[in-house]
Each structure stands twice: as structure tokens, then as C-alpha cells.
Amino acid sequence: MAKENHGSKMGWFGWTILSVILVTIIGSFLFFFNIFNLDIKSIFSSEKNADGNEEPVSEETMEKVEEVQKTVGKDHTDIGKFVAEMHDFYNETTGYGRIASLDWEEQKDQANNILSTLDEKLSNVKDDALRADIERIKELAKKAINEQETEHVRNLHRMFHDLDIALNNYNGYDTIWKVTETLKTAN
Structure with missing residues (x-):
């Protein structure tokens, strides 16, 4: 069988x-x-954990941020408005994985806008740390235009993120990237 x-x-x-x-x-x-x-x-990764240099926001850090907002932020409201607009732009164009598919023409146009606006406003900046941050942003904007590398756009976004925290009452954050001199002086 x-x-x-x-x-x-x-x-x-x-x-x-x-x-x-x-x-x-x-x-x-x-x-x-x-x-x-x-x-x-x-x-499988988000911008938050892309390079690991972010700092969770502690109570002490919050107090320092509020101090910077009351001093540097209060003295530079014009720059603060521009920073908030740029931060919104980068949230819209790079957040939630969109940094992987950037529209380079849009990014170049915005980088040129950043350069022309900051050239106009730089003479009114009194704070040395903020002045250094603006120079760094201009440098990154030039690199974004010429090299078209996503890392430059990511760094611009992080600069505007931290400056938005430093200059404005931006409270939609749980991370500080520690990329600006303005917030480093507060730490």
C-alpha cells in the first residue's frame, strides 16, 4: 500500500x-x-533622530529660553517674524519625510529670499550671537543654492527651528537642536 x-x-x-x-x-x-x-x-527614521545631537527640553532649559525670548527676542522682533515664516516654510516642505523629495527650485527660491532679506536686516542686529547665527544661515542658504544637498536644507530648518524658539514664543517643540549660538549662550 x-x-x-x-x-x-x-x-x-x-x-x-x-x-x-x-x-x-x-x-x-x-x-x-x-x-x-x-x-x-x-x-524608519524621523528628522528628530537623524544625527542625535538634539536636547530634550528640561525645566532649566525652558527658563533659559524664556530669558532669551525676553531679551534677544524682544530686541529683534522684526528678525523674529522672518524666522517664524521661514520655520513654517521648512516645516511644510521638509517635515514628515518630505525632505527625501525636495522641490529644488522652491528651495533655491527660498534660499535666495533668505539671503536678500537677511542682508537687509543684518545691520539692525545688535546681539553678537544672533549675528553669528544669521551669518551661518546665509552660509547654509548659499550652499543649498549651489550644492543642492538635503543636509544643507535640514541644517537650515534646524537653525530656524532653534531661532524660532529663541526669538518667539514658539511652543510647538519638544527638541532643541543646539545648533544656534543664540540658544547656546542661554545654556
Whole structure:
């Protein structure tokens, strides 16, 4: 008598169905990543943990931020408004993984806007730390225009993020990137 071995073999039909399902899933992922210009790193990491130099906001840090807002921020409301506008722009164009698919023409236009605006406003800046931050922003904007590397745009976003905290009452944050001289003087 021949033994029947049920259960351990899927047969050609089972393998065909499994293969079709796997190919469909892989094809869908490839299609999705190509359509939205994503890479695997942008899905599994966020901007918050991209390079690990952020500082969780402590009670002491909050007090120092408030002190800077009352001094430097109060004396530079014009720059503060511009910083808030730029921070909003970078939140919209680089947040939630959008940094992986930047519109470089839009980024170049904004970088040129940053350069022309800050050239006008730099003479009114009295604080040395803020002046250094503005010079750094201008340098990053020039690099963003000429080199078109996402790292320059990310650094611009972080500069405006920290300056928005320092100059304005921006409270939509849980991270300080520690990239500005203005906030370093507060720490």
C-alpha cells in the first residue's frame, strides 16, 4: 500500500499563489517608493533622530529660553517674524519625510529670499550671537543654492527651528537642536 503524505506539500498551485502574492507585494512597495520619492531610511527614521545631537527640553532649559525670548527676542522682533515664516516654510516642505523629495527650485527660491532679506536686516542686529547665527544661515542658504544637498536644507530648518524658539514664543517643540549660538549662550 502506498502511503499518502498530506499536509507537508503545497503543490504547484499553492506555490504559484504564494509567488503571485509576494511579487504583488514587492511590486507595490517599489511602485509606492518610486511615486513618492522615498527611501527606506525616511520611513524608519524621523528628522528628530537623524544625527542625535538634539536636547530634550528640561525645566532649566525652558527658563533659559524664556530669558532669551525676553531679551534677544524682544530686541529683534522684526528678525523674529522672518524666522517664524521661514520655520513654517521648512516645516511644510521638509517635515514628515518630505525632505527625501525636495522641490529644488522652491528651495533655491527660498534660499535666495533668505539671503536678500537677511542682508537687509543684518545691520539692525545688535546681539553678537544672533549675528553669528544669521551669518551661518546665509552660509547654509548659499550652499543649498549651489550644492543642492538635503543636509544643507535640514541644517537650515534646524537653525530656524532653534531661532524660532529663541526669538518667539514658539511652543510647538519638544527638541532643541543646539545648533544656534543664540540658544547656546542661554545654556
